[in-house]
Structures are given as structure tokens and as C-alpha cells.
Amino acid sequence: MDWSSILSNTAQSLLSPATMAFALAALGLAMHFGFAGLLNFGIAGFMAVGAYGYAISILSFGFEWWQGILVSLVASVIFALILGIPTLRLRGDYLAIVTIAAAEILRLLFLTNAFVDVTGSADGLSGYHNSFRAANPFPEGDYGFGPWTYNNIELWVLVLGLITLTICASLLLLLMKSPWGRVIKGIREDEDAVRALGKNVFAYKMQALIIGGVFGSLGGIIYALPSSVNPGVYVTSLTFFVWTALLLGGAATVFGPVLGAVVFWVLQSFLSNVLPALVSSGILPFISSIQASTIRFILVGVGLMLLVIYRPQGILGDKKELTFVK
Amino acid sequence: MILSKAQRGSRSWIQLLMLAIVTSITFGGLFATSANADEVGTDLPFSIVGNVKNEGVALEGVRIVVSGGGYTAETVTDAEGKWYIGVPEKAGYSVTLDQETLPTGIAVVEEGGAEQSVEIGPSGRVTKNFFIGQGERIVVSVFDQLIARVIYGLNFGLMLGLAAVGLSLVFGTTGLSNFAHAEMVTFGAITAFFLGGVLSLPIWVAIPAAVLISGLMGWGLDSGLWRPLRKRGLGLVQLMIVSIGLSLAVRYLFQFFVGGGTTQLPGFDAPKIKLFGATALSVIDIASMVLSLLVIIGFAWWLMNTQTGKATRAISDNPDLAAASGIDVDRVIRTVWIVAAGLAGLAGVLWAYFRPGIKWDMGAQILLLIFAAVTLGGLGTAFGALLGALVVGLLVEVSSLVIPADLKYVGALVVLIVILLVRPQGILGRKERIG
Secondary structure (H helix, E strand, O other): OOHHHHHHHHHHHHHHHHHHHHHHHHHHHHHHHOOOOOOOOOOOHHHHHHHHHHHHHHOOOOOOHHHHHHHHHHHHHHHHHHHHHOOOOOOOOOOOHHHHHHHHHHHHHOHHHHHHHOOOOOHOOOOOOOOHHHHOOOOOOEEEEEOOOEEEEHHHHHHHHHHHHHEEEHHHHHHHOOOHHHHHHHHHHOOOHHHHHHOOHHHHHHHHHHHHHHHHHHHHHHHHHHOOOOOOOOOOOHHHHHHHOOOOOOOOOHHHHHHHHHHHHHHHHHHHHHHHHHHHHHOOOOOOOOHHHHHHHHHHHHHHHHHHHHOOOOOOOOOOHHEEEE | OOOHHHHHHHHHHHHHHHHHHHHHHHHHHHHHHHOOOOOEEOOOEEEEEEEEEEEEEOOOOOEEHHHHEEEEEEOOOOOOEEEEEEEEEOEEEEEEEEEHHOOOOEOOOOOOOOOEEOOOOHHHEOOOOOEEEEEEOOOHHHHHHHHHOOOOOOHHHHHHHHHHHHHHHHHHHHHOOOOOOOHHHHHHHHHHHHHHHHHOHHHHHHHHHHHHHHHHHHHHHHHHHHHHHHHHHHOHHHHHHHHHHHHHHHHHHHHHHOOOOOOOOOOOOOEEEEEEOEEEEEHHHHHHHHHHHHHHHHHHHHHHOHHHHHHHHHHHHOOHHHHOOOOOOOHHHHHHHHHOOOOOOOHHHHHHOOOOOOOOOOOHHHHHHHHHHHHHHHOOOOHHHHHHEEEEHHHHHHHOOOHHHHHHHHHHHHHHHHHHHHHHOOOOOHHHOOO
């Protein structure tokens, strides 16, 4: 078994676009679920809006990369409004079902043959990188050391991702320390009490939904930046994986989602490297290497169950901050 | 003949107009944006190919649609009459030649008409050439198509109903929105395949046995997982997320055992019998509808007349009051889990015939439709779920007359959202439930 390549691949996922995309999406969910108590199961939809908004505005409308990002953000605000108006007055589990349905509608619309000229149907979209790469401030060459060696394009994606993540995390931290954040947490604890204080609960929930949605769509953009957009990515399983990352780190925290995303991806990438290697070296008998790579998804499911049953507050969370544990 | 410049101008205008009309008829309506290439899905592992010719003359621009196992793709023939459609799985597909796109006076003349089923062979490739000749095209009136769709929709809706009443009962008695219900559907189909396909039991033994084993699994899930968690005092949202984790774990466990491909139950390719108009059903389709109907009637009788059924409804209404009046709540909930899992297992078997095919995520494909049915009828009401399922089934099938086939689930999901906007308690639900 080639331990050095397994460990090097695992180390790489400490700092990768996918990890940062998950961290951003999980930050969005922390806003929705952890702080505002909204059961949003449509985060994959927000990520799809981000990725497709960026790619389509560049490919179909010839926008610059930063204009593409702005279009995505506007689109995610609109998606949040469309989602929020009918659902935010409903009880938690209804919201869960409606958000998951809305994300699925969006995915089917991106997948259908009817709009193939714009969305690329099942093949997805690619080749939208020119504008973004032309804006790369780093001269050509290799940067970094050991497993963390990147060419100038990869470095540009990482730096942009890190900046976005830092801004979003700081924003969330500041928001949650502000009076606005206290109202949001109040809504999570007791909606009626906050309403009795004369606050417009619906408007606060909508603002939370929009902010979290924008984080999710930024995550989708970072996910799409290095390679391509594929409708097969934005399935409900993606939502559940982001939820796992969120609950792993701690739902009602700011650093929890980031930590959760890192732990999730490090474990995923370790298992996806080590399990097939165990099979090919004969340590895991009776199964094929395809079966071995399925095991890690089974483990995600089992991990999610154990987490919610035994440590619902996650690694960094405080049990007092979790109203969903009755 | 020498034409003046003006005449020539108007003539080319007329030609252009004719061309525009012909193209718009050819690709009509919503398909206007579809790909015009003769090859689609070339990166997929398997393929269906063909060559459309009439008496040796290649026909260009004939639309071919391939669908099956939740996958749909279409293309038009090139100048040599050739077409190529890549497909993701080694399975059965239906190939349809759009007769509207054939020149006038000729039609598909082989038995079965313009819609034929093919099976990908060992080479990973199958050739489907339609027999085309002089003949009156059998024009199917919109009314006949509608009738056919309504009947398919009823079949689909009854199948969804079997799964939906179970989900609704579990919700009504325990408050759990069980995302793992989809895996109970898949479990039924996979068990039937194991008994009927691997152990080669006759199918009339395999299916009831699969339903029984599904029911046993429901019992196992309740006593092994859900009852201990209820005793532990987990909140409803926590339980829901546990069910999501369970759903992921079990779904990938299925993939671990059956792989990523599609397998078929015995008898899936039973010939379609033409009944009337455009309606053609196989023996399996008819049996499936009759079976669902009988099971649902039996279930309704159980719910309305037996002591356990009455207790179930009492607990759905008010669990505390039910417990206080001496109903053994745990025992009733255990029964509900067994019944729900058994019905879901049966729905899985029927879904495997309807799709057709057994796949590791087949249940997850219809989970949202089941949720839509339950919500539409009113969460926690068994008969509402049934009504909702019929509405969703009809909506999915009938809407495919006007919207592209790969968007047919969207209609049902949009209705789910709209119904929550205008009548959140559902058709048969009561307002106090939505809080």
C-alpha cells in the first residue's frame, strides 16, 4: 500500500475548492438552521443557483467573471424570496419538504433537454474560465510545498475561496453579535415571544434565508470555479452531506461549519483512497474496489445518525444553543 | 422562365417561409430548443443506434426519443438517416419514432407501431431499425392519448398511494417525517428480486414473501431503532435527521450489494395488449392496478373497522388522550410500522415493474412524489394520502402530454409548493395540525 500518496491526497483536501465550497454552504445552513431555526433542505439548490448563474451569465451573456458572481448572488436572493414567501409561515417539517422539493425542481430544470442550449442538459457546462483566469494576479509557476503545491490557476481559486470564506465567516460572526442576531436567535427559541415584542418575525426569517442562501450560492461558485458545472452534483445527497458537515462541526456556531467541512472532506478523501487500496492489497477480502468506495457513503449515513443521537451539538457546539433537542 | 428581380425576391421569401413552417412543425413547440445533432450522449457507456430508411432512401430529420429507467434523450436523424443515442445503463429502453416528423404518406408499419422496446445486448450496443413503408399513419387523437395517460396515471397513483399511506400513518402516530421510507420501497423490490431472480422462486411466491419480509423489517426498525430513540426522548427534528442518515446508509448499502446498474424482475417485458384507443397495458400493469386496489380496500377496512385500526386513528388524533384511555400506544405504533413497511415493500415491487427495473436509488427517485402526495392530502391522514397519491400520479402522467417527459415530476413538485401556499393543511387535513 502506498501510504505516502494516500496521506498526501488526504492532506490536500485540508485546503481544496470542494472543502471551501462545503464550508461556505455549511455557513449558510448555520445561518438558516443553527441561528434562525429554519429547516432548509434545499442548500443544494442554492449551490446550483450559484454555479449555474455564474456559468450561464459568462457563456450565454458574455459577462466578465465578477459580473457572473454578481448575477449569481442576485439570482440566489430571488430564489430565497420565491422559496421563503410561501414557506416561512409554515411549521418546520413542512419547510424541510418544500425546500427539498424546490431544490429538486431547480435541478430538473437544469437537467431537462428543453433548455439544452443554455444549461447543457445532462452534460452540464464548462469552458467559462477565460475571464476568470485572465484576471489572475499570480504569475505562472508553482507555489507551496509538499502536498500543498499549486500552479498559479489553482492558487488563484484557493485565494479567492479563502477570501470569500473569511468575509462570510466574519460577517456571520458580526451579525450574530449584533442586535439583529439576537432577534434571530430569539425567533429560534420562541417565535411567539419575539412576535409579542413587536418584531416582524417573517421579515427577520426572510433576511436570514437570503443571507444564508447567498453564502450557499457563493459555495456553489467556488465549487464550479476550477472545473465545470454538472447537474448530477446538485442532488439531494449533496444537501445531506452539507448537513452532515454542519452538524459535525456544530450547527449554532460560526467556526463549527468550517471545521465540520474540513473534517468531512479529510475523512472522505482518506476513506476514498484507503479503502480501494486495502482491497487491492488483499487486506479487505470478498469485495471489489467499487464496493469499497461505496463504503464511505454508508459511513456518512451511519455517522450522521450517531452524531444526531449522541452529540447533536457537534464538535464545537453548546447543547444549550440547540432548540431542536427537546 | 426568366423571373424579374422582384419576383425572385418574393419567391425566396416564400421558400424561407415554407422552410420555417416545416421546421417549426418538425421540432414543434417545446422541443424547439432541443439538440439537432444526430448523436447524443456519446460519453455514456451503452448506446442504441439505428438507420431510418424508406425503400432504401434515407430519411433526414426524423425525431427519435429513447426513454427508460428515469433517463430520456432524443435526437434527429442525419442526412444518411442515421441516429445514435447513448444510454447510461445496460437495461431495457423504449425507442419512439415521432411519426409527425416522417414525410406524408409513409408510416411505421411494423407490429407495435412507432414505440418499440429494446434491450441492450452483451455488446453494450443495440440497433433498432424501424420498418417504414407506404401506409396510413395511425393518428392518435388527443382524447385517446388523454385516456391512455389517465389510466397510466391511475396505475402510478395507486402504486404511490401504497407507499404514501404508510408514510402518512407513521407521521400521524409518531410525528416522524421518515425520509428512509424511500429505502423501504427499494427494499421490497430488491427482496423480490433476490427471491424471484436469484433463488428462482415463482413470482407469485416471491412477491408476497417480499411483502412479508418488508413488514418484518418494519418491525425490526421500530424495535431496534425508532422505539429506543423515542424512549430516549429525541426531538422530532432530530428523529427526522436520523431518518435522513438511515436513508443514506441503507441506500448506499443497497448500492454496495446490487451495484449501480439496473436489474429486472421476471415478467417485466410482458407484451402490451392493446385495449382501446391508444391504451395498451400488459398483464402485469392490469394485475398491478387490481392488486393495489384490493390492498388499499383491505387497508381501509382494517383502519376503519378493526380495534387496532381504530386505535391508530385515535393516536393520530391525540396521542396523550389515546394513551390515557388505555390504548397501548407502543403496540399500535409497532403495528403501524409493520403495515407501513409491508405496503412500502409492495409499492417497491410494483414500482420495479412500472419503471421498469430495480436500482439502488429507485425509492429515492419517488420519495418527493410520495411526500407530495402525503402533503397534498393532509399530513397524517391516511385517506388524504391516498387521494393525494392519485392526484400526483394523474398529474405526472397527464402533464407529460404538454411538457417534456423529463420534466414530468416538476409539475407534481410545483403543486406541492402551491398547495402549501393556498391550503397548507392539504385536501383532507385540519388546520390545527400545521401550527
